[in-house]
Every structure is written in C-alpha cells, then in structure tokens.
Amino acid sequence: AAGVIQSPRHLIKEKRETATLKCYPIPRHDTVYWYQQGPGQDPQFLISFYEKMQSDKGSIPDRFSAQQFSDYHSELNMSSLELGDSALYFCASSLGSSGGGNEQFFGPGTRLTVL
Amino acid sequence: DAKTTQPTSMDCAEGRAANLPCNHSTISGNEYVYWYRQIHSQGPQYIIHGLKNNETNEMASLIITEDRKSSTLILPHATLRDTAVYYCIVRVFSNYGQNFVFGPGTRLSVLP
Numbered sequence: 001a002a003g004v005i006q007s008p009r010h011l012i013k014e015k016r017e018t019a020t021l022k023c024y025p026i027p028r029h030d031t032v033y034w035y036q037q038g039p040g041q042d043p044q045f046l047i048s049f050y051e052k053m054q055s056d057k058g059s060i061p062d063r064f065s066a067q068q069f070s071d072y073h074s075e076l077n078m079s080s081l082e083l084g085d086s087a088l089y090f091c092a093s094s095l096g097s098s099g100g101g102n103e104q105f106f107g108p109g110t111r112l113t114v115l
Numbered sequence: 116d117a118k119t120t121q122p123t124s125m126d127c128a129e130g131r132a133a134n135l136p137c138n139h140s141t142i143s144g145n146e147y148v149y150w151y152r153q154i155h156s157q158g159p160q161y162i163i164h165g166l167k168n169n170e171t172n173e174m175a176s177l178i179i180t181e182d183r184k185s186s187t188l189i190l191p192h193a194t195l196r197d198t199a200v201y202y203c204i205v206r207v208f209s210n211y212g213q214n215f216v217f218g219p220g221t222r223l224s225v226l227p
Contacts, residue, residue, distance in 0.1 A: 006160075012176060033214055042202075042218030056214055090158050103149065104215060105157030 002026055004107035005103050006091050012113045013081050021076040021110045024094030031055070032074040033092040033104060034066060043090060049074060081114045088112075119203045124222040127197075135221050137203030143212040146207050148179060149215065150188045152199040159186045159202065159217070162188065193225045 004084050005024040011020050018063075031050045035043040036059075045058035049068035063081075067073045078085060087110050092104040120138040127133040139148065149164040163170055163177045165186075170177040176189040190197055202220040207213065 035214075035217075042220065043153075043215075045216065047215055049217035058214060088156060090188075092158075102147075103161040103164060105161060109156070109158050 004091055004093050004105055006107040006110050007112060009107075009108065010113075011112050012115065014115055015083065017081050017114075019044075019078045019081060019112060021078070021089055021091075021112070023074045023091030023093075023107060024106075025072050025074070026031035026105055027092075029105075030072060031062045031096040032068055034060075034074070034076050035090040036083075037088040037090065037109075039087070046076070061074070065073050068071070078112075080106055081093065083114050086112060086114045121201070121203050121219070121221045123219070124224070126226055127190075127193045127223055129195060129227050130192055133193040133223060133225070135190075135197075135201050135203075135223065136185065136190040137188070138185045139203070141207045142183050142205050146205045148177065148186050149204045149206060150175070150177065151202045151204065151215070152197075153202070153220075154196075154199040161197075162201075163168065164198050179211055193223075195225050195227065197223065198225045199223060 007022045033048040034046040037043045045059040047066050048056045052068045063079050066076045088109045090106050090109045094104045094105045132175050146165050147166050151159040152161040155161045165177045179186045200222050202217050202219040204215050
C-alpha cells in the first residue's frame, strides 16, 4: 500500500539559510500534519491542514510557514535556520472525512542538520 | 486531551506476550485511546485505537477497563523487531486535523 512520502530524506543547511520540506500524503487523504522531533525528544506537533486550510497550530516558530496545495501535498518552509532547528521532521496524513479511522500515518521523516 | 501515564521502560522475552499498561484516569467520554510505536528514528507507526470495547488487529490487542481509566496494549508474541518506544495517546476523535500529543512513552526492549 502507498505510504506517506517525504523529501528530501536528508538535508544539510548553514545557519540563516532557508529550507523547504515536502510531504506527499497517502492517496485520498485530505489532512496533513507536521511534527518536529529533536534529538532524544518525543515528536512535537507543529501544524496541520485539512482540505488545504490550516486546521490546528502547535509550537511552530514564526520563522516557519507551511501550506497544503490543491493536490493535497504540503510544504514546510523554514527560514533563518538556527542550530536548534536540527531535528527529524515528520509528516503524517489522515482521512479527515467520514469513513476513516482518524489514525495518522507517518512518513519516514526528513533529517535536517543545521551547521 | 486527557493526560496519560506509562512506565518508562519494560523488558520482554522474545516469543512471550508483551503487556504495556497505560493510565488515563481523567479520560472523558468522547476521547479515544490510540497506541503508536516508534522504532529508532523511524516515523511513528499506528498500532491500534479504541473507545470502550476491546479491540484486536493483526498487530496487537487493546484492552480497556470498564471505567476507561486505564488500558493495556498486548503484543501476543513479541519479536526482536518489536523493540521500540510505545506511546499511549488519548484524544478526541476529530475530522479536522487535531494533532496527537506524544510522550514520553514506554521503551520496550525485547530480549532474545
């Protein structure tokens, strides 16, 4: 079965640079979530989108922005990168409309390293 | 969402059942219990969820007490590949992108 696709899988950036992470949800899934997991920490929710509209917001820094496009893929844009942004970034998708179990399916993650 | 309490770590012998407890004494009537696991640095993996009744799928069984204040995830025949951090999460069923709150979970080690 198709899973959530994230690209790139690994990314190395310098401080103050920008980065764009992409997420392609499972086909027919209409909801996308972004999580950040720092070294030795648990995943922390950043932001989510349902039907291309922001549906929930967590601890996302103002330097970050995200959107969901008409084909339901999502991009997380990160600017003025800091050393503390080094982390695993997970995207998850779910079927928000009726018929789904509402469980979220996670992608393999993007490992961002800021030097 | 209600808070959950889980043991920090557990060991289980390979081939035996792993029983992972979770306390959620403040759970409300419309909150579901979800279980996820994370194998080292991989994306969290959905295992099972339930509301009131016990649930079983190809991966595990979920036993929820009658008062819903606690639950147990059962892996019937643990293998080395089941070594992971297991997260018990209580959350309202939502169609509109409500997030999961992770942490800290139980680190299960399956020993040969």
